[in-house]
Ligand SMILES: Nc1ncnc2c1ncn2[C@@H]1O[C@H](COP(=O)(O)OP(=O)(O)O)[C@@H](O)[C@H]1O
């Protein structure tokens with residue numbers, strides 16, 4: 001059986017900087033895999049390479065046995081992989097619900113002439129999308145904020161909205177870039193609970209995460225990246241117990 005997500009031999013150079021150096025790893029279906037490592041290690045670059053936002057210099061990405069090499073981000077989403085961004089990329093002047101609708105597949109540029117010549121069908125399709133958006137908002141605990149403008153949401157609510165937006169694509173593999181950064185207390189607990197719930201619902205998660213406590217609590221598997229090299233892969237306990245990795249990550253004990 002082919003692996004679920006199979007990344008082999010990724011290399012990416014930016015000018016004089018080797019951002020990714022022969023990175024190979026697999027992600028198992030149904031698990032939460034945390035990608036950790038210091039700032040600048042190449043974590044977001046790996047996400048960009050998997051999701052078609054950049055073309056690696058060499059290397060391959062396959063999902064459920066199908067090659068994703070050279071596909072655009074839109075086509076990667078159609079294969080069932082969606083990602084969030086470290087810097088959120090929400091529309092501040094739209095409502096939470098409209099942000100979700102805007103992220104649905106085929107929304108932008110969908111039959112622009114059809115919208116003029118078949119207004120009933122278009123408005124019915126849009127009503128369906130708005131209803132579906134409300135469902136994913138409810139799934140992340142934001143049903144009562146559906147009509148709020150993003151600019152009026154708390155930072156924690158905005159982080160949840162980013163996850164809602166990719167859930168609306170129906171992707172089964174979710175790549176989350178620092179979903180808990182900047183959060184503490186109840187907001188942090190809420191995102192952790194959501195990630196576990198998504199796993200229980202059958203999603204597979206690859207998560208860039210800085211908070212060691214979060215990694216310990218949610219990860220089935222940890223990938224440790226340093227200066228573009230995948231230094232180690234193992235259980236959270238194995239990674240955290242490794243003094244060499246602790247030295248790199250914190251300059252001392254974990
Ligand atoms: N588009 C780009 N052009 C030039 N350098 C980049 C680009 N994207 C990332 N880098 C560099 O590659 C390295 C890895 O970046 P990144 O993957 O964002 O790290 P991380 O997410 O682990 O903090 C960093 O040194 C970053 O400055």
Ligand SMILES: [Mg+2]
Pocket residue numbers: 043044045086
């Ligand atoms: Mg990053």
